Amino acid sequence: MTVSASDATLHALQAWGASRRIAIVHDWLVVQGGAEKVLDALLQAFPAADVYTLVDFLPAGQRGRLAGHRVVTSALQHWPLARRFYRHLLPWMPHAIEQFDLSDYDLVVSSSHCVAKGVITHPGQWHVCYCHTPVRYAWDMKEAYLRDAGFSGPVAWYVRRVLGRLRQWDHFTASQVDTFIANSANVSKRIAKYYGRHATVIHPPVDLDAFTFNPEPRDDYYLAASRLVSYKRMDLIIEAFGHEGRRRLKVVGDGPERKRLEKLAAAAPNIELLGYRPDGELQRLMARARGFVFAAEEDFGIMPLEAQACGTPVIAYGRGGSLETVIDEGSEATGVFFHEQTPAALLGALERFDSLAFSPDACLAQAQRFGIARFWQRWIDCLQLGPSDEPFSCM
Structure with a gap:
């Protein structure tokens, strides 16, 4: 029986982890997003690992490999209204994450976009932080966060104070990490700027087997999909398509912005807001779409790659992680960029998109560069698993 390179890579990681006690620390488990897809790949590589997280409200149908793991939550899990307002517990999160006792583990992997990297480890343990981003609302997106939240007066003063203290704590705890891994070159630069640390880049994995490649002609709609939160800029996409009125748009996702976006799209018959859709249905919509529209400035952003895995080209905001995942020129182009977050800029990109053949x-070849086998191989490179089976820092 022939063993594929992917299987051999996975087996090497699993064999290395089998003789070690491993803990994976994840900020919170509430919805399935890009960070949770990375967590799933880590759990596949380290099937005996325990998981530590501030709160765990992930529905049974979305738990995947988590179902087979011990999951330890913090005291915040039991706070009143924590399920609905967990983000409002930010002032208490640094203290809560520091209360986990990880002294029994050899390797601690923090999967961090907020406070997970702040766990306390001890000499003799190896703490590897897979950093999705330094805390966005404490650093470069602080003003946008305050503006979007509508804080004013004493509340704004208090929130600024909380974010200032979080920024100090975030910078200090970066010195306690042994090895940083960034999910993109974009995030690696931010780690260098805010923490003064080097980070190896390991892009999040695309599970190519989960997507159906479609080489056939497409339907006449465009697709946008994400959690409906303000920084994803679904409002920009809806405004652009609503103003133009000719191109069809389907929007998949749910979140706090949904009611506002429904009002914005109410007068546009060419726009459908479909709400949450299971993975299988979302993938079918991706595989039939003329193009996938992505307006957020993401640290990485895995959905444009998932669209390309279906053979679907992308119209993306040309900043952040999109610059690493979408090819905008040449014979191997997989999409087009727009360079301002405005409806006019997006409409201009759509005109250019329609004039090109992709x-x-x-698109599939570009997605394959980010396959899960490469993710595992980069971890092996980072851990430097050699004949001695001993780990060394990949700094």
């Missing part, structure tokens, strides 16, 4: 095979 190869589904080129």
Whole structure:
């Protein structure tokens, strides 16, 4: 029986982890997003690992490999209204994450976009932080966060004070991490700027087997999909398509912005807001769409790659992680960029998109560069698993 390179890579990681006690620390488990897909791949590589997280409200149908793991939550899990307002517990999160006792583990992997990297480890343990981003609302997105939240007066003063203290704590705890891994070159630069640390880049994995490649002609709609939160800029996409009125748009997702976006789209018959859709249905919509529209400035952003895995080209905001995942020029182009977060800029990109022909095979080839086998191989490179089976820092 032939063993594929992917299987051999996974087995090497699993064999290395089998003789070690491993803990994975994840900020919170509430919805399935990009960070949770990375967590799933880590759990596949380290099937005996325990998981530590501030709160765990992930529904049974979305738990995947978590179902087979011990999950330890913090005291915040039991606070009143924590399920609905967990983000409001930010002032208490640093203290809560520091209360986990990880002294029994050899390797601690923090999967961090907020406070997970702040866990306390001890000499003799190896703390590897897979950093999705330094805390966005404490650093470069602080003003946008305050503006979007509508804080004013004493509340704004208090929130600024909380974010200032979080920023100090975030910078200090970066010195306690042994090895940083960034999910993109974009995030690696931010780690260098805010923490003064080097980070190896390991891009999040695309599970290519989960997507159906479609080389056939497409339907006449465009697709946008994400959690409906303000920084994803679904409002920009809806405004652009609503103003133009000719191109069809389907929007998949749910979140706090949903009611506002429904009002925004109410007068546009060419726009459908479909709400949450299971993975299988979302993938079918991706595989039939003329193009996937992505307006957020993401640290990485895995959905444009998932669209390309279906052979679907992308119209993306040309900043952040999109610059690493979408090819905007040449014979192997997989999409187009727009360079301002405005409806006019997006409409201009759509005009250019419609004038070009994109190869589904080129889109698939781009997605394959980010496959899960490469993710595991990069971890092996980072851990430097050699004949001695001993780990060394990949700094």
